[in-house]
Amino acid sequence: MTIITELARWAIPFILFAVPLYAYFRKVPVYETFVEGAENGFKTAIKILPFLIGMLVSIRVFVDSGALELLIGLFHPLFNALGWNSEVLEIIPLAIMRPLSGSGSLGVATQLILQHGADSFIGRLASTLQGSTDTTFFVLAIYFGSVGIKKYRYALKVGLTADAVGLLASIWIVSKVFS
Amino acid sequence: MVNLIWLIMLISGILVSAFKGNIEQVTTSALQAAETGIEVAIYLMGIMSLWLGLMNIAEKAGLVKSLARITSPALRLLFPSLRPDSPAFGAIIMNLCANVLGLGNAATPFGLKAMEELQKENSDPSTASPAMITFLALNTSCITIIPATIIGVRMKAGSINPTEIIGTTIFATGCAMTAAIIVDYVFRKRSRA
Numbered sequence: 226m227t228i229i230t231e232l233a234r235w236a237i238p239f240i241l242f243a244v245p246l247y248a249y250f251r252k253v254p255v256y257e258t259f260v261e262g263a264e265n266g267f268k269t270a271i272k273i274l275p276f277l278i279g280m281l282v283s284i285r286v287f288v289d290s291g292a293l294e295l296l297i298g299l300f301h302p303l304f305n306a307l308g309w310n311s312e313v314l315e316i317i318p319l320a321i322m323r324p325l326s327g328s329g330s331l332g333v334a335t336q337l338i339l340q341h342g343a344d345s346f347i348g349r350l351a352s353t354l355q356g357s358t359d360t361t362f363f364v365l366a367i368y369f370g371s372v373g374i375k376k377y378r379y380a381l382k383v384g385l386t387a388d389a390v391g392l393l394a395s396i397w398i399v400s401k402v403f404s
Numbered sequence: 405m406v407n408l409i410w411l412i413m414l415i416s417g418i419l420v421s422a423f424k425g426n427i428e429q430v431t432t433s434a435l436q437a438a439e440t441g442i443e444v445a446i447y448l449m450g451i452m453s454l455w456l457g458l459m460n461i462a463e464k465a466g467l468v469k470s471l472a473r474i475t476s477p478a479l480r481l482l483f484p485s486l487r488p489d490s491p492a493f494g495a496i497i498m499n500l501c502a503n504v505l506g507l508g509n510a511a512t513p514f515g516l517k518a519m520e521e522l523q524k525e526n527s528d529p530s531t532a533s534p535a536m537i538t539f540l541a542l543n544t545s546c547i548t549i550i551p552a553t554i555i556g557v558r559m560k561a562g563s564i565n566p567t568e569i570i571g572t573t574i575f576a577t578g579c580a581m582t583a584a585i586i587v588d589y590v591f592r593k594r595s596r597a
Contacts, residue, residue: 236505244458248465255461262460266453269516270445278441283410285437286417289429295420335557343563352558352569356551357577359544364515366406368540369532371516372523376531377406379591380540386587387545391580398572 269371276370280363284325297321313396315347319354320392324361324385331355350399358391452513459498459514468494471501482542482585483535485525492521496539503546515543534592541584547577 245255287293297317304314319337322330334355341347361384369377421429462468472479472493479493486492495518502511518539526533551573558566 236507237510240458244462244465244467247467248461251465253461253464258461258464259457261457262463263453263457265517266451266456266513267449269456269513270449270452273448273516274441274445277444278438279410281437281441281444282434283414283417285433285440286421286430287413288417289433290417290421290426291424292413292416292420331553331557334554335561338557338561343558343561343566348558348561348563349569349572352551352554353572353576355554356548356569356573358580359546361544362409364544365540368515368519368543369536372519373529374523374532374536378532378537379588379595380532380537381406383537383541383584383588383591384544387541387580387584390583391545391576394579395572395576398575402572403568 273367273371276367280366281326284329284363288322288326288329293318293321312346313350315341316350316354316392316396319351323354323358324388325363327360327363330360346399346403349403350395353395353399354392357395358388361385361388448509448512451509452516455510455513456517459495459517462498463494468498471497482538485533485535486522487525490521490525492518492525492535495521496542499539499543500546503543504549506548506550506552511543534595538588538592541588542581545577545580545584547574547581549574 245259248258249255300317300321301314304317305311315337319330319333322333334351337351338348341351343349343352362381365377365380365384369375369380417433418427418430421427459468475497476488476493479496480486480488483490483493483496495514499511499514499518502514519536522533522536522539523529526536549570551570554569555566558569
């Protein structure tokens with residue numbers, strides 16, 4: 226595992242080192258080329274701004290008001306009916322928050338880890354879930370928004386199905402590996 | 405569907421706040437969220453400029469093309485609707501690499517660039533193309549070998565072994581990615597029929 230953490234430390238410095246150096250030997254005017262590409266960063270950020278704000282406002286109002294908690298309450302009987310360990314229920318807020326908001330779900334995950342302990346079942350499950358799924362709903366809104374797509378067709382269904390599979394797989398593997 | 409979800413989140417949030425006698429919360433949350441949006445966009449501007457600048461260098465040096473060529477057999481299977489020499493492949497592969505390495509903030513610029521390229525080959529610019537949906541399915545379920553942020557949180561929370569969740573994370577995300585590819589395939593076939 227130390228190899229993996231080392232890899233994480235070196236990844237960005239290595240890319241910054243190797244790409245321009247290689248390009249220079251291929252006779253690419255590196256600085257000018259960089260600037261030319263960087264220009265688009267500005268434009269793209271401006272283009273996604275309305276989608277970003279639109280989504281953030283709706284999600285924040287939904288979460289801060291306590292409506293999310295009510296929704297989570299609705300899921301409890303369902304999970305109980307599935308006969309799952311009541312401990313697993315603690316993960317529901319994270320599972321629902323995860324596709325909506327990156328910072329929000331990180332907050333929930335952090336809180337679960339602090340509350341239950343990093344090396345508890347819930348702590349490990351929260352860590353696995355946070356690391357293994359993405360902010361699907363949010364990503365779709367921003368990515369499609371950036372190019373003006375209005376009809377998502379089946380994209381949301383595919384993304385959310387994958388998230389659900391990720392949740393079930395997380396619960397299964399964490400109970401298997403760490404028991 | 406997005407319109408509906410967006411509306412439901414907003415309306416139910418306001419109703420719950422009103423019901424709880426805490427209607428000021430709506431004002432605070434909405435204004436703060438709008439502010440956060442600007443902050444995120446400005447932050448992204450810097451990061452995106454950095455990575456898109458670097459990607460331009462990699463492109464001009466032929467690196468993106470070689471990367472796309474190495475991975476093209478797999479990519480062509482996943483994206484049958486794209487031309488084999490589509491410029492979208494380069495951006496798609498860079499986005500997936502950034503995701504795998506856990507470089508979340510590098511993934512976004514490459515991902516948006518990929519969407520731009522995919523849009524050029526889209527026959528109806530207001531509707532998602534099958535290739536776009538496949539790309540987003542891969543992107544949102546992509547394997548991360550280094551979940552750096554959560555490892556940091558675990559360290560701070562005093563975990564004895566903060567990196568022990570890497571294995572379980574790779575397994576869970578592998579399942580999610582497999583499911584994404586299968587479900588996407590099924591929907592794609594069905595929508596054409």
